[in-house]
Amino acid sequence: MTRVVAQGTFDLLHPGHVHYLRDAEAMGDELHVIVARSVNVTHKEPPVVPDEQRRDMVGALKPVDEAHLGHPEDIFVPIEHIEPDVIALGYDQHHDTDQLRHALAERGIDCEIRRASPLDADEEYLLSTGRIIDRVIDERA
Structure with missing residues (x-):
């Protein structure tokens, strides 16, 4: 059985x-998703939706076998617990794969790192939380 881990903020799905998540699911037999805690989101605006609610929403999606909250101090703790065969990164996630491989090796975690494909969508698709928030402000403010 191939266990896959995907991770992200997942604010405003x-x-x-x-x-x-569908791409990640196709990379193995079991998909675990780690939902970042708000305190760990430093590369963009903090999430609007509370941690547990984001985890519950992600966990309710069909491709996901289990959703976990990230660790508040050490992002590798859930990965060590899950013991994945594959870590699936989003096509545009900010992670440097070489640095991630190095950090995993230092922790004794042996798994493959793959990138999901981009979603080919037209301009009307809202593919970021920021664009959703901007649209709400434009149309409701």
């Missing part, structure tokens, strides 16, 4: 998230 959108078609890009679903595409990523």
Whole structure:
């Protein structure tokens, strides 16, 4: 059995998230998703939706076998617990694969790293939380 881990913030779910998780699901037999805690989101605006609610929403999606909250201090703790064969990164996630491989090796975690494909969508698709928020502000403010 091939166990896959996907991870992300998953704030305001959108078609890009679903595409990523479907791609990740296709990489193995069991998909675990680690939902980042708000305190660990430093590369973009903090999430609007609370941690547990984001985890529950992701866990309710068909491709996901189990959703986990990330660790508040050490992002590798859930990965060590899950013991994945594959880590599936989103096509546009900010992670440097070489640095990630090095960090995993230092922790004794032996798994493959793959990137999901981009979602080919027209301009009307809202593929980021920021674009969803901007649309809400434009149309409701």
